[in-house]
Amino acid sequence: MIAGENIKTGLEKVKEWVSWCPKCNSCKYLYKDYAESCPAGEHFKFETYWSSGKVWLAYGLLNGILKWNENIIKIIYACPLCGACSMQCQQDVSDHLIEIFEALREEAVSRGFGPYSNQKAFYDSIIANNNPYKEPHSNRLNWLDQKELKTTAEVLYFVGCTSSYREKELAKSTFELLKKLNVDFTISPDEHCCGSPALRTGQVNVIPELIKKNMDIFKKSGAKTIVTSCAGCYRTLKIDYPKILGKELPFEILHISEFIFKLMKEGKLKIDKEKPIKITYHDPCHLGRHAGVFDEPREILKNIPELELIEMRRIRENSWCCGAGGGVKSGFKDWAVKIAIDRLKEAEQTGAEDLITSCPFCLRNFKDAAKSMGSNLKIFGIVELLKDLI
Amino acid sequence: MVVLVLKDLVDIVGEDFVSERPEELYLYSKDMTENFPETPDIVVMPETTEEVQKIVLFANKNKIPITPYVAGSNVGGLAIPYGKGILMDLKRMKKVIEINKKDMYIVIEPGFTFGHLRKLLDEELIEFQYSFPFAPPFSSVLVNAILQGLGNLSHKYGSMSESLNGIEVVLPNGKIARAGTCAISPYWYSRTPLPDLLGLFVGWQGTTGIATKGSICLWPKPPIITHCVVFATDPADVYNRFIFKLCRSGICQEIGGGLLNMFMSKGLLPMEELKNLIEMMGFVPRFEGLYFVNLLTLYGNTEEEVKAKYKFLVKMVNEINDQDGAQLVLLKPEDYGEMGQKMMTPMDLPIQIPGLLNRGGLTWVGSYVPLSKWLEGCIKGIEIHKKYDKIPGVLHRPMKSGHYGVLRFLIPFDKSNEKEIEEIRAMVKELAEMILDIGGVIYKMPPWVAPKIMERADPGFVSLLKKIKKTLDPNGILNPHHLGFD
Numbered sequence: 001m002i003a004g005e006n007i008k009t010g011l012e013k014v015k016e017w018v019s020w021c022p023k024c025n026s027c028k029y030l031y032k033d034y035a036e037s038c039p040a041g042e043h044f045k046f047e048t049y050w051s052s053g054k055v056w057l058a059y060g061l062l063n064g065i066l067k068w069n070e071n072i073i074k075i076i077y078a079c080p081l082c083g084a085c086s087m088q089c090q091q092d093v094s095d096h097l098i099e100i101f102e103a104l105r106e107e108a109v110s111r112g113f114g115p116y117s118n119q120k121a122f123y124d125s126i127i128a129n130n131n132p133y134k135e136p137h138s139n140r141l142n143w144l145d146q147k148e149l150k151t152t153a154e155v156l157y158f159v160g161c162t163s164s165y166r167e168k169e170l171a172k173s174t175f176e177l178l179k180k181l182n183v184d185f186t187i188s189p190d191e192h193c194c195g196s197p198a199l200r201t202g203q204v205n206v207i208p209e210l211i212k213k214n215m216d217i218f219k220k221s222g223a224k225t226i227v228t229s230c231a232g233c234y235r236t237l238k239i240d241y242p243k244i245l246g247k248e249l250p251f252e253i254l255h256i257s258e259f260i261f262k263l264m265k266e267g268k269l270k271i272d273k274e275k276p277i278k279i280t281y282h283d284p285c286h287l288g289r290h291a292g293v294f295d296e297p298r299e300i301l302k303n304i305p306e307l308e309l310i311e312m313r314r315i316r317e318n319s320w321c322c323g324a325g326g327g328v329k330s331g332f333k334d335w336a337v338k339i340a341i342d343r344l345k346e347a348e349q350t351g352a353e354d355l356i357t358s359c360p361f362c363l364r365n366f367k368d369a370a371k372s373m374g375s376n377l378k379i380f381g382i383v384e385l386l387k388d389l390i
Numbered sequence: 391m392v393v394l395v396l397k398d399l400v401d402i403v404g405e406d407f408v409s410e411r412p413e414e415l416y417l418y419s420k421d422m423t424e425n426f427p428e429t430p431d432i433v434v435m436p437e438t439t440e441e442v443q444k445i446v447l448f449a450n451k452n453k454i455p456i457t458p459y460v461a462g463s464n465v466g467g468l469a470i471p472y473g474k475g476i477l478m479d480l481k482r483m484k485k486v487i488e489i490n491k492k493d494m495y496i497v498i499e500p501g502f503t504f505g506h507l508r509k510l511l512d513e514e515l516i517e518f519q520y521s522f523p524f525a526p527p528f529s530s531v532l533v534n535a536i537l538q539g540l541g542n543l544s545h546k547y548g549s550m551s552e553s554l555n556g557i558e559v560v561l562p563n564g565k566i567a568r569a570g571t572c573a574i575s576p577y578w579y580s581r582t583p584l585p586d587l588l589g590l591f592v593g594w595q596g597t598t599g600i601a602t603k604g605s606i607c608l609w610p611k612p613p614i615i616t617h618c619v620v621f622a623t624d625p626a627d628v629y630n631r632f633i634f635k636l637c638r639s640g641i642c643q644e645i646g647g648g649l650l651n652m653f654m655s656k657g658l659l660p661m662e663e664l665k666n667l668i669e670m671m672g673f674v675p676r677f678e679g680l681y682f683v684n685l686l687t688l689y690g691n692t693e694e695e696v697k698a699k700y701k702f703l704v705k706m707v708n709e710i711n712d713q714d715g716a717q718l719v720l721l722k723p724e725d726y727g728e729m730g731q732k733m734m735t736p737m738d739l740p741i742q743i744p745g746l747l748n749r750g751g752l753t754w755v756g757s758y759v760p761l762s763k764w765l766e767g768c769i770k771g772i773e774i775h776k777k778y779d780k781i782p783g784v785l786h787r788p789m790k791s792g793h794y795g796v797l798r799f800l801i802p803f804d805k806s807n808e809k810e811i812e813e814i815r816a817m818v819k820e821l822a823e824m825i826l827d828i829g830g831v832i833y834k835m836p837p838w839v840a841p842k843i844m845e846r847a848d849p850g851f852v853s854l855l856k857k858i859k860k861t862l863d864p865n866g867i868l869n870p871h872h873l874g875f876d
Contacts (some may be wrong), residue, residue: 009823019804022422023421025461025529026528034527044406045407047417069412320855
């Protein structure tokens with residue numbers, strides 16, 4: 001989109017790969033575990049909703065066998081883009097599945113079929129307010145008591161829209177934690193949405209502008225490291241920005257769990273305070289499967305004295321998605337909560353008292369699910385746990 | 391017409407499980423093979439036998455074809471709805487109805503998959519085993535048995551259909567019937583002593599009834615199992631003599647092999663390490679021409695028993711090498727760390743078939759042949775591959791202690807390449823003709839081969855088939871155009 005005029009868009013981008021899926025159905029199960037892997041397929045049951053189905057749909061649409069319609073929109077937007085299928089598939093197409101699903105959405109938008117109205121509203125709000133939540137841009141740092149921020153610093157904390165406007169505790173905790181750790185950091189009051197809600201729903205036109213604005217902010221901050229507490233922002237900054245720009249970013253992009261663990265490894269952080277609780281950890285899809293960050297949050301948790309980490313049945317590459325991602329929370333509100341309920345039941349089976357995760361979007365959906373099912377699990381982010389121990 | 395059918399089917403299963411939407415129908419119109427596509431008019435997903443029964447009653451009354459479907463991964467186009475009409479997707483029927491450890495069987499629904507079975511065996515039925523095919527985990531256990539597929543215990547127990555104790559079917563007229571002891575007794579333990587009515591449904595490719603339950607044998611799992619690998623170069627007839635001797639010895643519960651060439655070309659075997667290893671063992675590594683590999687499983691109740699079998703196997707290999715100047719290389723993968731593990735990958739079933747399907751297309755010509763003819767068929771098949779400039783991938787297995795054999799040519803292809811697909815269509819026809827010429831019979835017969843088989847069949851056999859089909863399915867509604875005479 002930015003790199004040149006001849007860049008292919010929509011399904012043209014993925015044309016080479018859409019005939020590669022044999023539909024062997026291996027994506028339907030966790031590899032060598034045989035538990036279910038795909039929230040959309042398991043719920044809607046029609047072949048179209050599984051990964052192979054969407055790849056074949058892409059083939060059918062590209063080759064004029066199928067015509068765009070409302071049901072196809074439902075199918076392609078019901079996928080939380082969790083990427084579990086790409087971990088199970090053993091064929092070459094596995095490396096391109098998410099790209100194919102996102103290309104389907106991009107094509108749908110370009111043809112005027114997608115996205116859903118709530119997702120469109122996110123997009124409109126990003127353009128109008130620099131965030132998807134229809135909140136004034138000027139309120140972005142309302143969660144922060146201390147208004148005086150450094151102009152430049154070694155580290156820039158990229159808060160993200162969900163933590164800035166909805167899961168403010170996460171933003172506050174991250175801020176406090178960085179303060180306690182004496183990190184030379186700052187936050188930009190002019191931070192813009194990273195673009196994830198638009199990018200995941202195929203609304204790509206706004207992306208070049210968002211990248212430009214955020215890159216300017218990063219440069220102005222003088223930061224060498226951009227830290228974020230949001231898995232969605234992390235995936236977008238770490239993977240999408242360089243891909244779209246066609247070059248590596250001149251900053252290190254770290255999730256807060258990576259940043260903290262790095263300090264631990266360097267001997268700059270040791271947790272002495274005991275926390276005698278049983279917890280379980282949920283891997284956010286954008287942090288784990290998409291970006292390969294599985295170990296750091298677990299290592300941090302293991303370094304907390306007296307804390308017992310009990311793993312769920314499906315973890316790491318095989319985690320069951322929280323259900324919020326890929327626009328599902330906005331497009332299929334009730335069903336998104338149902339997916340999260342499945343996960344909370346799995347968490348409850350471990351006997352843990354708390355569910356910890358590393359993404360404000362997962363947190364939000366889990367909290368909604370806990371309320372809906374009456375779960376006693378306490379749900380919070382890893383930084384919320386850490387800030388009281390340091 | 392479609393609107394009417396939609397309403398009727400929605401009344402039976404609910405609106406969430408019926409679709410006449412083109413994109414949903416499209417997914418059922420083809421499979422991974424070169425077989426021509428055909429789109430159903432409507433897809434329906436029942437969850438109970440009663441729902442299946444109602445759908446069949448409705449379809450029969452209105453003479454609407456039905457194609458039963460679970461995963462569509464039969465590699466033969468058998469679930470492509472050539473009669474159009476209703477596609478009945480049975481994946482929601484995945485329950486285990488009964489587990490009977492004492493009598494060693496389980497009763498399952500058609501949507502119960504090899505993935506489900508693996509989990510059940512590993513977690514709850516650890517003293518048992520079942521015969522797993524070289525197939526992805528989302529394949530139906532019951533359908534595989536009804537279609538007379540094979541598995542990794544087929545050397546000992548024969549085709550998967552021989553593991554069937556009984557079935558419940560919905561007949562084309564909507565009546566429910568049972569075959570096997572379950573027709574008389576509450577126990578689904580055997581097909582004998584009764585007229586074996588499973589023969590009305592097994593091997594009929596879903597054209598005489600829709601199975602809604604089936605009982606499969608659980609086989610006792612030997613406490614001690616050791617795997618061995620045998621590599622063999624030309625001359626192939628020496629390797630063949632080894633296979634025959636091995637069958638007669640009765641020391642293996644699994645014997646399954648193939649021609650290495652295609653697997654080597656796909657990078658599925660650690661070739662450099664293998665070459666080094668074979669060299670270290672004092673043999674000359676050669677990977678041209680006919681290069682066979684065979685995975686063997688020795689079994690017993692004690693370590694001593696298995697060790698004695700292994701000793702016997704070593705003696706057999708040495709005798710053949712001494713007498714014939716052949717190169718049979720015997721390895722125990724457990725002695726070779728990671729490489730050994732990689733060698734054992736094909737035995738870790740069900741399998742996701744890494745790399746083999748990278749360009750979306752896979753077909754095969756699979757056959758059961760007299761064991762005495764498999765090598766001749768293999769060599770002729772390789773010649774056909776050469777003619778079409780394809781690297782041969784051949785699987786073979788002596789079945790039921792060597793009473794017959796599997797000869798299967800496995801052909802991956804690029805599904806976006808129309809020219810290659812046309813060549814594949816011509817090639818599989820030649821392979822099928824060759825197999826029929828040597829006295830073999832194609833199993834899970836694809837629609838293009840079925841008429842060829844019927845042409846060669848004894849007229850009395852064909853006439854009887856037609857009468858049975860007409861009696862069971864007078865309106866010809868079940869999976870039309872998959873028998874070669876309908």
